[in-house]
Structures are given as C-alpha cells and as structure tokens.
Amino acid sequence: xxxxxxxxxxxxxxxxxxxxxxxxxxxxxxxxxxxxxxxxxxxxxxxxxxxxxxxxxxxxxxxxxxxxxxxxxxxxxxxxxxxxxxxxxxxxxxxxxxxxxxxxxxxxxxxxxxxxxxxxxxxxxxxxxxxxxxxxxxx
Amino acid sequence: xxxxxxxxxxxxxxxxxxxxxxxxxxxxxxxxxxxxxxxxxxxxxxxxxxxxxxxxxxxxxxxxxxxxxxxxxxxxxxxxxxxxxxxxxxxxxxxxxxxxxxxxxxxxxxxxxxxxxxxxxxxxxxxxxxxxxxxxxxxxxxxxxxxxxxxxxxxxxxxxxxxxxxxxxxxxxxxxxxxxxxxxxxxxxxxxxxxxxxxxxxxxxxxxxxxxxxxxxxxxxxxxxxxxxxxxxxxxxxxxxxxxxxxxx
Numbered sequence: 001x002x003x004x005x006x007x008x009x010x011x012x013x014x015x016x017x018x019x020x021x022x023x024x025x026x027x028x029x030x031x032x033x034x035x036x037x038x039x040x041x042x043x044x045x046x047x048x049x050x051x052x053x054x055x056x057x058x059x060x061x062x063x064x065x066x067x068x069x070x071x072x073x074x075x076x077x078x079x080x081x082x083x084x085x086x087x088x089x090x091x092x093x094x095x096x097x098x099x100x101x102x103x104x105x106x107x108x109x110x111x112x113x114x115x116x117x118x119x120x121x122x123x124x125x126x127x128x129x130x131x132x133x134x135x136x137x138x139x
Numbered sequence: 140x141x142x143x144x145x146x147x148x149x150x151x152x153x154x155x156x157x158x159x160x161x162x163x164x165x166x167x168x169x170x171x172x173x174x175x176x177x178x179x180x181x182x183x184x185x186x187x188x189x190x191x192x193x194x195x196x197x198x199x200x201x202x203x204x205x206x207x208x209x210x211x212x213x214x215x216x217x218x219x220x221x222x223x224x225x226x227x228x229x230x231x232x233x234x235x236x237x238x239x240x241x242x243x244x245x246x247x248x249x250x251x252x253x254x255x256x257x258x259x260x261x262x263x264x265x266x267x268x269x270x271x272x273x274x275x276x277x278x279x280x281x282x283x284x285x286x287x288x289x290x291x292x293x294x295x296x297x298x299x300x301x302x303x304x305x306x307x308x309x310x311x312x313x314x315x316x317x318x319x320x321x322x323x324x325x326x327x328x329x330x331x332x333x334x335x336x337x338x339x340x341x342x343x344x345x346x347x348x349x350x351x352x353x354x355x356x357x358x359x360x361x362x363x364x365x366x367x368x369x370x371x372x373x374x375x376x377x378x379x380x381x382x383x384x385x386x387x388x
Contacts, residue, residue, distance in 0.1 A: 069314060069371060076310030081302050102302070109302035113310065116303075 066118075073113035081106010144327040148251055148320070168255070171240060171247045179236040204232070208373060215377035216384055223380050226266065230259060231373040238319060238365030242358075250368075251319040253312060260311035263376045271383040282386040311375055318368050322361045329354045 085102030089095050115121045154165040186197040194202055208228045212220050234250060241248025249255055271279035283300040284293065332350035336343045 068318060072310045072314040072317065073306075076306040076313060077303060080306040080309055084302065084305070105298050105302050106306075108299045109306060112299060112303050113306060 070114050070118060073117050074110040077108075077110025077113050078103070078106045081109060144324045144331065147247070147323060147327060150252075167247050168249055168252065171237070171249050172255075175233060175237045175240055175249060178240065179232045182236075183232070204228075211374060212377045212380075215374065216381035219384050220377065220380055223266070226263075227373055227376050227380070230263070230376060231369055234259070234315065234372050235366065235369035238369055239362075241319065241323065242361060242365060248319055248323055250315055251323060253316040256312040256316045257308065259315075259372075260308040263311065263379060264308045267379045267383040270380075271386055274383070275386055279383075279386045282382055307375075307379060311372065315368050315372055318364050322357075322364055326354065326357050326361060329357060 081102045081104075082099065084106070085099035088098035088102065092098065112121070150166050150168055152164040152166050153170060156163045156165060182197075183201050186195075186201045189195065189198065191198060205228070208231050209221070209224060212224055212227050216223070237249040240246055241251065268279075271282070275281075283297050283304065285296060285300070288296050329350045333347045333354065336347035336350065339346075
C-alpha cells in the first residue's frame with residue numbers, strides 16, 4: 001500500500017540541499033531525498049488512520065452502523081442468489097433445482113460478504129497486502 | 140392522517156410531463172434532487188470563491204470535505220484511483236446533502252426511495268464493470284477466480300464470487316435506503332406518540348415527556364446516520380473502484 005503511494009509524494013526537494021554544490025552533493029541530495037520519502041511514507045498512514053478514526057467512528061454508534069452494514073451484506077447475498085435461481089428456473093424450466101442451488105450459493109456468498117466486510121477474510125488475490133485488509137474493519 | 144408515518148414518503152407530481160407514454164413528471168422527489176444539487180454546488184462554489192490562503196471557516200469545511208474524500212479514495216484504491224475522484228466526491232456530496240436536507244421538517248428525503256439509491260449504486264457498479272473491461276479486457280474476469288484454489292473447487296468458488304459481486308449493488312442501495320426510511324419512520328412514530336399522549340389530559344402530558352426525549356435523542360442519531368451512510372456509501376464505492384483498477388495481482 002505504502003509502496004504504491006510513494007511516487008506522488010512531494011519529497012524531492014530538501015531545503016538547504018543546494019548549499020553544497022560539489023560533486024558529492026548530488027549523491028547526498030539523492031540519499032537525503034530518499035530518506036525523506038521513507039520518513040514521509042512511514043508517517044503518512046498513521047496520520048491518516050488517526051484522522052479516519054476521529055471522524056465518523058466515534059462512540060458506540062459505530063457498532064450500530066457496522067451491524068446494519070453486515071446484515072445488509074448478508075441479506076443481499078441471499079436475495080441475489082434466490083433471485084438468480086428463480087430467474088433461471090423460469091427461463092429454463094428446471095423448477096425447484098435452480099432455486100435450491102442458487103439459494104445455497106447465495107447463502108455462501110452472503111457469508112463471504114459479511115466476513116469480507118468485517119475484514120476477517122484477506123482478499124484472495126492480494127494476501128501479500130495484509131495491512132489493507134486489516135484496516136478494512138475500521139470503516 | 141397527520142400521524143401516518145408513511146405519508147412523508149409520498150410522491151406528488153408537481154409538473155406532469157408525459158413523453159411517448161413515459162411518465163417523466165417533475166415530482167417533489169425531483170424538486171429535492173435539484174435542491175440537493177443546487178445547495179451542494181452553491182455551498183462549494185460560494186465558500187471557495189474568495190480562495191483565501193488562510194481559509195475562512197466555511198472555506199475550511201469545503202477543503203475538509205475535499206481532503207476527506209481524497210484520502211478515503213487514495214487509501215482504498217491508491218493514487219490511480221484519483222481519476223475517479225470527481226465521481227466519488229459528487230456521490231458523497233449528493234448523498235450527504237440529500238440526507239441532511241431530509242432532516243428538515245416537511246422536507247422530502249430523496250434517499251429514502253430505493254429506486255434513487257439503486258440508481259446511484261448501479262452507476263457505481265456500472266462504472267466498475269465498464270472501466271474494468273475497458274482497461275483490463277477479459278483479465279477483469281480474474282476478479283472472480285481467486286488464486287491458490289484447488290482445481291476441483293474453482294467452479295464453486297467462481298459461482299459464489301459472482302453471486303457476491305452481483306449482490307454488491309443491492310447491499311449498497313438497500314443499506315442507504317433502509318437506514319433513511321427506518322430512521323424517518325421511527326422519528327415520526329415517536330413524535331406521533333407525543334401528540335397522542337398529550338391529548339389524554341394532565342397525566343398524558345406528563346407521560347408525553349418520555350417520547351419527546353426519545354424524539355430529541357433520535358434526531359441526534361439521525362444526523363449521525365445521515366453522515367455515516369454518506370461516508371459508508373463513498374467508502375464502498377472506493378473499494379469497488381479498487382477492484383476495477385486492480386482486478387488481480
């Protein structure tokens with residue numbers, strides 16, 4: 001996460017670096033600007049988390065919001081599964097089977113939705129970026 | 140009739156328009172959508188018009204809302220996600236302003252109708268699908284095939300992932316709609332108790348204090364929900380856009 005952000009960081013200019021115009025000054029400038037980039041990258045996510053936490057997630061009402069969020073994820077999964085199953089049944093004439101199969105799939109998808117939005121499942125395709133999946137549960 | 144908690148959601152036609160059999164009337168819902176856009180636009184325009192280097196209070200509210208959404212988007216979707224900033228910021232401001240306008244007595248709450256929130260969420264998911272296919276082609280479908288799954292389970296997992304993806308616009312729209320609808324109905328029901336109890340004489344007036352306190356507390360809660368739901372809508376938009384930008388790693 002932090003790696004993808006680095007390029008846009010305005011860390012290239014170090015005030016006072018032009019005081020040493022000799023040959024080694026160039027290397028020194030590069031080294032120092034890199035150090036500044038790293039320091040900024042280390043500091044930035046922490047500052048942002050603090051800002052986010054200070055925003056809407058105050059008090060116990062954030063839990064209320066999360067409860068509504070999780071339940072709607074779960075219900076949406078089941079509703080979509082049942083709807084798809086019913087649609088396939090009416091179009092293909094496989095009467096109860098489409099509904100049965102897709103209701104079960106919808107149930108699984110609902111559980112997956114809930115776990116994912118609660119931050120308990122690392123996105124399957126970016127397990128390497130664990131920090132972001134962890135941060136998700138704060139929203 | 141004054142106590143009917145559903146009455147506040149009625150759509151009334153202000154200017155009936157019908158084109159080719161389609162009912163395109165200008166309703167009270169349309170009026171409040173226009174009011175929402177006008178209020179949000181005017182607020183942002185007027186507060187930033189002076190462009191003070193040291194911002195005034197109102198200007199700093201505008202700047203804070205910009206920073207808030209920009210950070211949210213950058214956190215969820217990276218720097219590349221900033222190309223969607225206009226979309227996310229407009230959605231956030233629209234939902235927030237519609238929710239807050241709905242808190243005025245006698246005002247219509249645009250976001251308490253599921254067709255409005257569903258249209259907004261279909262806009263988001265449509266953007267995700269169109270941009271994903273345009274940018275990544277068929278590789279966008281890799282979103283549904285997680286890596287490291289045993290070959291036998293792939294069809295099952297893909298089916299679950301597809302249903303999960305299709306449920307996103309539903310959960311996105313139902314959440315916003317249900318919160319606003321339920322909140323306004325609860326508020327109206329408790330306020331109705333105050334009137335009904337107060338008509339029972341002195342004892343009733345004493346008892347009416349309880350629902351009155353509840354109504355005041357619920358009003359505070361509703362303001363919080365109005366903000367929280369706009370925030371959640373924008374955060375989830377950012378996450379879905381992240382899928383469009385980086386379908387598989």
